[in-house]
Amino acid sequence: MPSPVTDFFESLRDRAHSALAGGGKAGKVTIQVGSATCEHAAGSLDVLDEFTKHIQSSGSDGIVIHKTGCTGRCSKEPIVGIFIPGQAPVKYERVNRELVHEIFTKHIQKGIPLPEHALDGSLDRKDGPEKSGKTSISKHFSDMYGDVSFFTAQNRVAMRHSGVLDPESLEEYISLDGFKALATVLSKSDPEWVINEVLKARLRGRGGGGFMTGQKWKFASQNEEKTRYIICNGDEGDPGAFMDRGMLESDPFSVLEGMIIGAYAIGAGKGFWYIRAEYPLAIKRIQNAIDLCKAAGLLGKDIMGSGWDFEMEIRLGAGAFVCGEETALIRSIEGERGQPKVRPPFPTTRGLWGKPTCINNVETFANITAIINHGGEWFASVGTEESGGTKVFALAGKVKHTGLVEVPLGTPLRDVVFGIGGGVQDDRPLKAIQTGGPAGGFIPASMDTLAVDFGPLSKVGSIMGSGGMIVLSEDDCIVDISKFYLSFTQEESCGKCTPCREGTTRMLEILERITGGSAVLEDLDKLERLARLCQQTALCGLGRAAPNPILSSLKHFREEYIEHIEGKTCRAKKCVAMIHFEINAEACIGCTACVRNCPVNCIAGQRKEAHSIDQSRCVKCGQCFDFCRFNAVERK
Numbered sequence: 001m002p003s004p005v006t007d008f009f010e011s012l013r014d015r016a017h018s019a020l021a022g023g024g025k026a027g028k029v030t031i032q033v034g035s036a037t038c039e040h041a042a043g044s045l046d047v048l049d050e051f052t053k054h055i056q057s058s059g060s061d062g063i064v065i066h067k068t069g070c071t072g073r074c075s076k077e078p079i080v081g082i083f084i085p086g087q088a089p090v091k092y093e094r095v096n097r098e099l100v101h102e103i104f105t106k107h108i109q110k111g112i113p114l115p116e117h118a119l120d121g122s123l124d125r126k127d128g129p130e131k132s133g134k135t136s137i138s139k140h141f142s143d144m145y146g147d148v149s150f151f152t153a154q155n156r157v158a159m160r161h162s163g164v165l166d167p168e169s170l171e172e173y174i175s176l177d178g179f180k181a182l183a184t185v186l187s188k189s190d191p192e193w194v195i196n197e198v199l200k201a202r203l204r205g206r207g208g209g210g211f212m213t214g215q216k217w218k219f220a221s222q223n224e225e226k227t228r229y230i231i232c233n234g235d236e237g238d239p240g241a242f243m244d245r246g247m248l249e250s251d252p253f254s255v256l257e258g259m260i261i262g263a264y265a266i267g268a269g270k271g272f273w274y275i276r277a278e279y280p281l282a283i284k285r286i287q288n289a290i291d292l293c294k295a296a297g298l299l300g301k302d303i304m305g306s307g308w309d310f311e312m313e314i315r316l317g318a319g320a321f322v323c324g325e326e327t328a329l330i331r332s333i334e335g336e337r338g339q340p341k342v343r344p345p346f347p348t349t350r351g352l353w354g355k356p357t358c359i360n361n362v363e364t365f366a367n368i369t370a371i372i373n374h375g376g377e378w379f380a381s382v383g384t385e386e387s388g389g390t391k392v393f394a395l396a397g398k399v400k401h402t403g404l405v406e407v408p409l410g411t412p413l414r415d416v417v418f419g420i421g422g423g424v425q426d427d428r429p430l431k432a433i434q435t436g437g438p439a440g441g442f443i444p445a446s447m448d449t450l451a452v453d454f455g456p457l458s459k460v461g462s463i464m465g466s467g468g469m470i471v472l473s474e475d476d477c478i479v480d481i482s483k484f485y486l487s488f489t490q491e492e493s494c495g496k497c498t499p500c501r502e503g504t505t506r507m508l509e510i511l512e513r514i515t516g517g518s519a520v521l522e523d524l525d526k527l528e529r530l531a532r533l534c535q536q537t538a539l540c541g542l543g544r545a546a547p548n549p550i551l552s553s554l555k556h557f558r559e560e561y562i563e564h565i566e567g568k569t570c571r572a573k574k575c576v577a578m579i580h581f582e583i584n585a586e587a588c589i590g591c592t593a594c595v596r597n598c599p600v601n602c603i604a605g606q607r608k609e610a611h612s613i614d615q616s617r618c619v620k621c622g623q624c625f626d627f628c629r630f631n632a633v634e635r636k
Contacts, residue, residue: 003187004304004305004306005183005186005187005304005305005306006183006187007305008183008297008304008305009179009180009183009304012174012179012296012297012298012304013174013175015171016170016171016172016174016175017171017175019171020171020172020175027062027085028062028063028064028085029062029063029064029082029083029084029085029108030063030064030065030066030081030082030083031051031055031063031064031065031066031080031081031082031083031108032065032066032067032068032080032081032082032083033047033048033051033065033066033067033068033078033080034067034068034069034070034071034077034078034079034080034163035048035067035068035069035167036069036070036246036249036250036281037070037245037249037279037281037282038070038074038077038242038246039070039077039078039079040281042077042078042094043078043096044077044078046096046097047078047080047095047096047097047100048065048067050097050100050101051065051080051100051104052065054100054101054104058104058109063108066166067166067167067168068162068163068164068165068166068167068250069161069162069163069165069167069246069249069250069251070162070163070246070249070250070404071145071151071162071163071403072159072162072163072246072403072404072405072406073093073119073120073148073150073151073401073403074402074403074404075401075402075403076093076094076119076120077093077094078094078095078096079091079092079093079095079119079163080092080095080100080103081144082103082107082108082113084108084111087111088147089143089144090107090113090118090122090123091118091119091122091144091145091148092114092117092118092119093117093118093119093120094117095117099117102114102117103117119148120148120149120150120401122147122148122149140161140164140165140176141156141160141161141163141164144163144164145163150401150403150405150420150422153407153415153419153420154405154406154407154420155382155390155406155407155408156390156406157367157370157379157382157389157390157406158206158247158363158366158367158370158390158392158406159246159247159250159251159366159392159404159406160251160370161173161176161250161251161254162246162247162250162251162404163250164176165251167249167250167251167252167253167285168285168288170253170289170292170293170296173251173253173254177373178253178254178257178369179253179257179298179304180369180373181257181261181368181369181372181373182257182260182261182264182298182303182304182369183304184372184373185261185264185265185372186264186303186304186306186308189306191221191264191265191266191267192221194217194261194264194265194372195214195217195218195221195265196214196376197214197371197372197375197376198213198214198217198265198368198371198376199212199214199215199218199376200214200375200376200377200379200380201214201367201371201376201377201379201380201388201389202376202379202380202383202386202387202388202389203364203367203368203371203379203388203389204387204388204454205360205361205364206361206362206363206364206367206391206392206466206467207233207324207360207361207363207364207466208324208361208436208439208463208464208465208466208541209541210387210454210464213360213364216348216358216360217262217265217266217358219346219348219349220266220267220268220348220356220357220358221265221266221267223348223349223356225355225356226267227269227355227356228266228267228268228269228355228356228357228358229268229270229271229272229351229352229353229355229356229357229358230259230262230263230266230268230270230271230272230357230358230359230360231271231272231273231274231329231330231333231352231357231358231359231360232255232259232271232272232273232274232359232360232361232362232365233274233324233326233329233359233360233361233362234248234273234274234275234276234279234282234286234361234362235274235275235276235317235323235324235329236276236324236361236362236466237276237319237320237321237323237324237492238436238437238438238439238465238466238468239437239438239468239485239488240394240396240397240437240468240470241394241437241465241466241467241468242394242404243362243363243392243393243394243404243466243467244282244361244362244363244466245279245282246392246404247362247363247366247392248275248279248282248285248286248362249279249281249282249285251366252282252285252286252288252289253289253293254365254366254369255286255362255365255366256286256289256290256293256312256365257368257369258364258365258366258367258368258369259271259273259312259360259365259368260298260299260303260310261368261369261372262358262360262365262368263310264308264310266356266358268310268358269309269310269311270310270311270312270313271310271311271312271313272312272313272314272315272333272352273286273312273313273314273315274315274316274317274323274329274332274333275314275315275316275317276316276317276318276319277316277317277318277319278319283314283316286314287314290312290313290314299311299312315332315333317329317332317338318332318338320332320338320492320494321438321488321489321492321542322338322339322340322492322493322494322540322542323338324466324542325340325540325541325542326340326347326351326359327340327341327343327347327540328340328341328494328540329359330347330351330352330357330359333352334352334353337494338494339494339496340494340496340539340540340542342539347359361466363391363392363466363467367379367389367390376388382408382409383408383409383410383453384409384410384451384453386409386453386454386455387409387410387453387454388409389408389409390406390407390408390409391406391407391409391452391464391467392404392405392406392467393405393406393407393416393452393467393468393469394467394468394469395416395417395420395421395469395471396468396469396470396471397434397469397470397471397472398424398425398428398471398472398473398475398476399417399421399422399423399424399425399471400421400422400423400424400425401420401421401422402421405420405421407420407452409451409452409453410451410452410453411451411452412448412449412450412451412452413433413443413447413448413449413450413451413452414448414449416452416469417430417433417448417471421471424471424473425473426473428473428474428475429445429473429474430445430448430471430472430473431444431445431472431473431474431476431478432444432445432472432476432478432556432557433445433448433469433470433471433472434462434468434469434470434472434481434549435452435457435462435463435464435465435468435469435470436457436462436463436464436465436468436545436548437465437466437468437485438485438486438488438489438492438546438549439463439465439489439542439545439546439548439549440462440463440465440468440545440548440549441457441460441461441462441463441548441549441551441552441553442461442462442472442478442481442482442549442552442553442556442557443457443460443462443552443556444556444557447460452464460552461548461551461552461555461556462548462552463545463548474572475572476572476574477560477570477571477572477573477574477575478553478557478560479511479514479515479553479557479560479561479564479570479575480515480570480572480574480575481549482511482549482550482553483508483511483512483515485549486504486507486508486511486546486549486550487508489504489542489546490504490505490507490508490546493543493546496539497537497538497539497540497543499533499534499537499538499539499543500534500538500539500540500542500543500546503530503531503533503534503538503546503547504534504543504546506530507527507530507531507534507547507550510523510526510527510530511527511550514561514564514565515564515570515575515577515578516575516577517564517568517575517577517578519564519565520565521562521565521566523565524554524558524561524562524565527550527554528550528551528554530547531547531550531551531554532547532551534546534547535547535548535551564578573635573636576620579620579635579636580615580618580620580635580636581613581618581620581622581624581625581633581634581635581636582613582633582634582636583603583610583611583612583613583624583632583633583634584631584632584633584634585610585612586610587630587631587632588605588610588611588630588632589608589630589632590605590606590607590608590609590610590611591607591629591630592605592607592611593627593628593629594611594623594624594627594628594633595611596627597623597624597626597627598623598624599619599621599623600617600618600619601617602614602617602618602619603624622635
């Protein structure tokens with residue numbers, strides 16, 4: 001006999017389908033435009049405005065615009081999809097106002113696609129679409145992007161709806177089996193069943209710690225205290241990391257549904273979203289999702305007719321990196337300064353306002369609905385024996401195809417960098433892959449077959465972290481990048497414990513001496529000793545992980561440190577104190593470009609005569625090198 005929850009869900013789904021059918025999109029040409037922070041920054045709002053003008057000018061009522069979130073193909077945005085009934089979909093890259101006119105007049109009105117502007121040259125491929133089946137969990141995503149090689153090598157679970165649905169439409173989310181998982185959970189009326197499914201899935205926290213999610217939920221659910229809280233951590237602070245932002249902006253309902261299921265599993269009556277204030281669009285879309293779900297009976301009192309109540313609200317973070325640590329995050333929500341506490345007790349025992357609290361990050365919650373809908377064993381089969389499922393990475397640095405990628409845990413690093421990322425820019429040799437953000441480590445090119453998983457990365461001195469993956473070429477200086485990461489963690493240190501506060505400061509001073517050309521070999525021993533001391537004695541996980549870039553670079557690239565100290569040279573020509581610029585008199589034609597762009601006027605020479613640089617006045621800014629079109633300025 002149908003339960004009240006089942007009846008509620010069926011009615012909800014019928015209303016969603018009716019609303020979408022009444023929207024008038026069936027049988028019409030659909031113009032899909034990306035709408036996320038990255039797309040907006042690339043100019044998608046101008047593209048949207050231009051398409052709207054063209055539709056109005058044409059007087060056609062057979063063309064509609066559909067806004068979606070981010071596809072993850074960041075370096076090719078704005079991305080536009082054209083869906084004409086009876087024809088294969090076409091995606092265009094780097095669309096601007098001028099290209100809008102060409103797409104509209106040729107493709108939409110005349111049916112002539114523009115292969116020269118197709119995303120990743122998908123229309124020029126001779127072998128046809130690569131329907132690998134890896135994206136089978138999301139048929140809609142596979143149908144839309146199955147002809148683009150950047151996506152076919154991925155396996156999308158957490159991001160299965162990103163770039164597919166309108167992130168502000170509850171009806172669209174429901175039409176893609178949205179809230180089916182919640183209905184299943186509430187129908188069973190068994191929180192322990194939910195926890196067991198998550199345990200079967202071997203889902204480990206995607207925020208960096210890698211603790212088993214089901215185990216954390218089990219600890220909280222068994223606490224005798226009946227007032228419990230659940231928190232979604234959307235405060236990613238790693239430089240170059242934007243996975244959480246992408247999911248919050250592109251598929252907010254999925255994360256919200258996962259959080260509600262988590263709350264039911266642990267018996268929480270209140271939930272908090274902790275999102276950094278620098279993510280205004282993500283905040284707007286989560287608040288919109290909360291409001292729509294409340295109005296639909298999916299939040300608040302008597303959710304889906306089950307008799308269970310749950311509320312949630314958003315709290316904004318001020319951008320402190322340390323608030324990514326659980327106890328510091330809790331203090332911030334409580335209105336205190338974001339500083340970590342000694343553990344135990346852990347938050348599942350004594351957390352927010354002294355009550356049992358579960359904290360999971362955005363990506364962790366995004367996987368929950370897939371686990372419930374497809375089963376914990378299915379999710380576990382995707383990953384490794386150690387960890388189930390997939391992981392989203394922000395692929396950046398010296399790689400041809402930057403963006404958000406999602407691959408099964410256990411995938412070799414090389415497959416991500418070369419199979420999805422297309423390899424190193426300008427086909428330069430791969431030098432290293434840095435994972436885990438400022439608290440991660442450097443993995444040399446010789447280890448590029450290493451499996452992406454918590455254990456293997458930890459063994460070589462790195463971490464999974466929240467998912468940053470930076471590709472480095474031979475043009476990058478390991479010492480300089482190590483200094484950059486340490487300067488970040490030193491600045492972001494909360495200052496509560498001496499090992500982190502003083503240790504990162506002293507390590508940074510040594511690195512500055514090394515890159516400045518004033519260090520001695522004994523400094524390397526001091527640097528390594530300080531790093532290990534900080535790693536072993538810092539109060540929180542962030543402080544203990546801060547030395548990872550130092551220790552991993554010393555382990556795998558020690559010779560570069562020695563070159564900086566003994567030879568006073570930087571092979572990548574990145575350390576300013578160790579380089580100088582000269583003008584090759586034979587190559588210089590006297591165009592004066594270097595003279596006009598030198599900020600300190602240290603370049604002399606007449607027009608059509610060879611120039612020269614006064615080394616005593618040169619500040620080594622590199623402007624002359626950048627502006628010379630004849631390769632006459634040499635960096636040595």
